[in-house]
Amino acid sequence: MDGARVRDALVAGARGLALSLTGWTVSLWLSLAATLSIAFIPLGVGVLTTPPVLLAVRAHADRRRLRAERWAGIHVPAAPYRPLAPSRGRLMGRAGLTRRLLADPATWRDLRWLVVDATAGAAVAALAPGMLAEGLFGVLLAAGLWRPVTAASDGSYWYEFVPVSGQGTALVAGAVGCLWFAAAVLWNPTLVRAHFRLTRARLAPTAEAELARRVVRLTETRRDAVDASAAELRRIERDLHDGAQARLVAMGMDLGTVEALLDKDPEQARRLLAQARRNSAEALGELRDLVRGIHPPVLAERGLGDAVRALALRLPLAAEVTVDLHGRADAPVESAAYFAVSEVLANAAKHSGAERLWIDLHHADGMLRVSVTDDGRGGAVIGAGSGLAGVERRLGTFDGVLAVSSPAGGPTVVTMEMPCALS
Known part of the structure; x- marks a missing residue:
């Protein structure tokens, strides 16, 4: 036997x-x-x-x-x-x-x-x-x-x-x-x-109870999504007004002055043209950053795995990324997952005191799962006003969930799940 x-x-x-x-x-x-x-x-x-x-x-x-x-x-x-x-x-x-x-x-x-x-x-x-x-x-x-x-x-x-x-x-x-x-x-x-x-x-909850719970949750997340979209539009408007728009206006004024100085003071006109060229380059950089903040080109071209790897490369601490995704999710799901991971990584780099991060992305049983682990001091909580609360709202729009395990002394493990299918 x-x-x-x-x-x-x-x-x-x-x-x-x-x-x-x-x-x-x-x-x-x-x-x-x-x-x-x-x-x-x-x-x-x-x-x-x-x-x-x-x-x-x-x-x-x-x-x-x-x-x-x-x-x-x-x-x-x-x-x-x-x-x-x-x-x-x-x-x-x-x-x-x-x-x-x-x-x-x-x-x-x-x-x-x-x-x-x-x-x-x-x-x-x-x-x-x-x-x-x-x-x-x-x-x-x-x-x-x-x-x-x-x-x-x-x-x-x-x-x-x-x-x-x-x-x-x-x-x-x-x-x-x-x-x-x-x-x-x-x-x-x-x-x-x-x-x-x-x-x-x-x-287990009955189908009626589960449906009622989902309706309540989706109602709340829809309101949060509308508020988040309005805040994002205000941020874009502010960035355009204070950044690229201001530089373009200054560049236009410089070019107008150059027209008046071409015959009278060619040297001053050349200096103003150089300054206008710098303003145009800076305005273009700000527009690129703004576009990257709306939807990163690497996410659209290479998918979520490479986009998260690019995020990890920009972190001020060592990070190890493991990706097991055989296909791509819908663009809204990828975008939500990307910005959720971005927020979690920013929180870890800023507040955890960690020296190393581990990021794992995989898809199983119809769920996209992302876990971020750090060796920091721990103590992270999902609370009002915290970055994790914003991540939870972002995931909730897609019926996703956020779980945080962060005992005092660490390690901190943040797990995100969203139902989706891969193409």
Whole structure:
């Protein structure tokens, strides 16, 4: 028998035992506590007890989502919980929090999952350690190392469907125990995955809830996109007015003066022509920078990978870029990803105190993923007014997400994801 499969069966048995015990204890007691707390709301006691109980239910559900990902590779989507805005006053604050929690459909979904987890979910998970235990009992019977306390007066007893009355029948029981072991090796990982599939079926948001969440998110990101576009247009107008336009106006005045001085003072006219030439060169450079800020030529010509490599070359610190993109995304997606990466790199160079950066771009499962890692001091957060908040808004326009892991002392890992297809 394959050693790796035996090891997987034993690990799955231990995980099944943990899941079943958690279902029969934590899920069951939280379900009872939530039921009693909600029932006692009319008496006033439930107003005080319901919020902590329901928040504990959410934390328990989040832990189960994490275990599903780690133990079975099954992704359970995060719950679209409604935000819990703080309320003033102790008692009124608890009452408002209770009302908001109970008005959230995700709360009732979690409570329904608790009941399933404490019954069917725990039963499915318990089958994995149960088969291992049955197999162990059969082998111990055959070896004479264990005897049930329920033996009859003549010393006989039953193991499964086998009446054990002597060494011969004990060996039959051992053979049945080996079959249980074989079944455990074959089915234990599947049983654990079945438990988590049941968890996903009960905890994952419904299609209606997911659609409502996406509508709210797209409404917010559309407003942010409109504001960002207006701000970008104002920036372009300001740059043109203060930069290239001013230089072109000065150049026109110099050329007018040159016309008047060609016959009277040719030397001064030559100096003004040289100055006009410098102004035209500077105006052209500013226009090129402005165009590059709107849509970099390298992005249009070479794609996102080379555009990010060009960004990394301009950084004041060492950077390593890894690109695994077999094709190109739509131009708006590439542009959003480019400027998001540009903002993250600028933040890292300016605020992280890092000496080195690692940038990884790849596309998998219909998602464009970009991660930027630095060896700086850490402490980066997504907050109002921060550059990362602007990145989050930019990605949100394309239904993308931003995640930041930045413990004190570093390292900082910024991960960006956007759904897209590559041509």
